[in-house]
Amino acid sequence: MLLSVCLITKNEERFLAGCLESVRPVADEIVLVDTGSIDRTIEIAEGAGCRVLHRTWDEDFSAARNAGISEARGRWILCLDADERVSDSVALLAAIHEAAPEVGGFLIERHDIVTHPEDGQTDVHPIEILRLFRNHPAIRYEGIVHERPNETVICAGFQIRSLTTAKLTHLVNHLPQERLEAKQQGYLRLLDRELERDAGNSWAHYYRGKTLWFLRRREEAEAAFRGIVDAEECPISLKASAWCMLAALLSEQGLRGAAVECVQESLALLPDQSLAFYVLAEVLYADGRFAHALAAYRRVRRSMDPESGPSQVLGDLCMTPGKRGYKLGCCYLALGALAEAEEHFREGLEGEPDHGGCHYGLARVALLRDDLAAARVRLEAAIQHDPTWKVPRELLADLHRSPLTPAPATPSPKTA
Amino acid sequence: MKRKEQQKTKDLEAIDPAVLEEILGGAQVAGIDDQRTTGTVIPQIPFNSFFHS
Numbered sequence: 405m406l407l408s409v410c411l412i413t414k415n416e417e418r419f420l421a422g423c424l425e426s427v428r429p430v431a432d433e434i435v436l437v438d439t440g441s442i443d444r445t446i447e448i449a450e451g452a453g454c455r456v457l458h459r460t461w462d463e464d465f466s467a468a469r470n471a472g473i474s475e476a477r478g479r480w481i482l483c484l485d486a487d488e489r490v491s492d493s494v495a496l497l498a499a500i501h502e503a504a505p506e507v508g509g510f511l512i513e514r515h516d517i518v519t520h521p522e523d524g525q526t527d528v529h530p531i532e533i534l535r536l537f538r539n540h541p542a543i544r545y546e547g548i549v550h551e552r553p554n555e556t557v558i559c560a561g562f563q564i565r566s567l568t569t570a571k572l573t574h575l576v577n578h579l580p581q582e583r584l585e586a587k588q589q590g591y592l593r594l595l596d597r598e599l600e601r602d603a604g605n606s607w608a609h610y611y612r613g614k615t616l617w618f619l620r621r622r623e624e625a626e627a628a629f630r631g632i633v634d635a636e637e638c639p640i641s642l643k644a645s646a647w648c649m650l651a652a653l654l655s656e657q658g659l660r661g662a663a664v665e666c667v668q669e670s671l672a673l674l675p676d677q678s679l680a681f682y683v684l685a686e687v688l689y690a691d692g693r694f695a696h697a698l699a700a701y702r703r704v705r706r707s708m709d710p711e712s713g714p715s716q717v718l719g720d721l722c723m724t725p726g727k728r729g730y731k732l733g734c735c736y737l738a739l740g741a742l743a744e745a746e747e748h749f750r751e752g753l754e755g756e757p758d759h760g761g762c763h764y765g766l767a768r769v770a771l772l773r774d775d776l777a778a779a780r781v782r783l784e785a786a787i788q789h790d791p792t793w794k795v796p797r798e799l800l801a802d803l804h805r806s807p808l809t810p811a812p813a814t815p816s817p818k819t820a
Numbered sequence: 821m822k823r824k825e826q827q828k829t830k831d832l833e834a835i836d837p838a839v840l841e842e843i844l845g846g847a848q849v850a851g852i853d854d855q856r857t858t859g860t861v862i863p864q865i866p867f868n869s870f871f872h873s
Contacts, residue, residue: 520865654832662832664839671843684843689864691835699844740859768860 405432406500408478408539411454412437412468414461416486417444419575424452426489427482430497437472445486463594466545476539483535483545483553487575488514495569496536508562509537509553514572525730525761529721534564535572549594550611588618606638610646617653626653633669644673645720648683655687663687678705679720689735698735701728725755726762733765742769760789764796776803 409431434454439461516529542560545551613628632646647670655663670680685700729752736745752762767782786796
């Protein structure tokens with residue numbers, strides 16, 4: 405048996421079928437460790453032919469993952485979560501067949517797809533993650549949360565390679581806010597336990613900072629990220645990312661000068677990353693420096709660009725064609741350069757015809773040209789793309805109320 | 821003391837053009853003026869919405 409796919413689940417009925425479908429062509433067996441589902445998870449798993457193991461949840465992600473790995477019979481293991489999907493799964497088999505004996509595992513690029521309820525837009529955060537590795541008794545997950553097998557692969561005497569032909573997709577925010585918050589509260593409890601055990605664990609400090617930020621405990625989040633950038637022994641990619649998180653946190657407080665200096669620190673560590681340029685662009689846009697924001701957005705990698713290498717920092721980010729068109733278009737719109745704004749919004753729609761932000765941007769361009777009919781069509785398209793997005797809905801309602809008066813331009817932060 | 825604190829805060833708020841120049845380079849934004857903000861500013865969503873996964 406060549407490949408065992410191992411999952412851990414708890415109440416994953418919404419996601420599981422898509423995940424199992426994506427590995428069906430290559431999995432010789434699927435071992436699923438369930439930690440107490442009360443929804444249809446087990447029924448879906450059994451229906452798809454998974455070997456289901458039941459385990460009491462003991463607040464330890466590694467222990468649950470390792471329980472499944474111990475039962476796996478394949479020569480290689482692919483670990484997944486239910487909200488992940490494999491693209492081009494056949495490439496996994498090719499990598500396994502061609503793997504040199506010294507290769508113990510492969511880093512796979514995972515695209516975290518984050519959908520923002522505020523504007524219906526999607527961001528792609530690429531990270532490299534070790535999910536495909538040899539079934540070897542010494543290779544096991546470590547850490548009770550945000551667990552990784554990386555160090556055990558090295559300790560077992562193997563090397564780790566990057567696999568560029570297959571990708572994972574991770575559907576991040578596709579949960580109601582209350583469930584996301586509960587999940588993050590759970591992570592925080594486990595991270596605190598992890599740090600009691602190993603106070604110098606930089607990964608745990610980093611994830612703790614992000615979790616605290618999500619839970620709106622900003623001062624504690626800032627302290628966590630400062631601890632990482634000040635630490636003597638910490639991976640550079642982690643430090644570079646922590647500088648970016650600090651920049652974003654400071655910018656939220658209006659401290660944009662300090663934020664830009666944090667970006668500078670991040671780029672000094674890793675010049676070829678996207679995350680720092682994206683954060684910088686957002687800070688500059690918020691500061692009303694639209695031309696500079698434009699230059700910074702242009703430095704963010706494109707997700708569809710085959711020339712883009714793997715991500716450089718933890719939590720790195722790339723822009724989809726729609727997102728890129730939207731961001732560049734917004735900058736030009738703010739600068740009053742309507743032709744360029746239109747060009748970029750249209751370019752965004754060429755790559756992603758349903759990108760609501762680009763439709764909305766074209767509506768704003770049309771309004772500035774007093775073309776109310778075109779504006780209405782674009783706003784309707786934006787609403788169709790995301791019926792929950794309030795902004796185009798409100799603007800359309802305004803147009804219906806006073807059809808001859810275009811909505812006034814919002815003043816920029818500099819001129820307000 | 822209060823003045824010193826205010827000064828410190830002001831420095832943290834103000835973006836240093838020299839730092840920007842160092843990061844982005846002058847050539848990349850040549851020909852476009854940040855002050856030309858005559859258009860419509862579409863507010864972007866807050867950072868807190870971005871960085872959790």
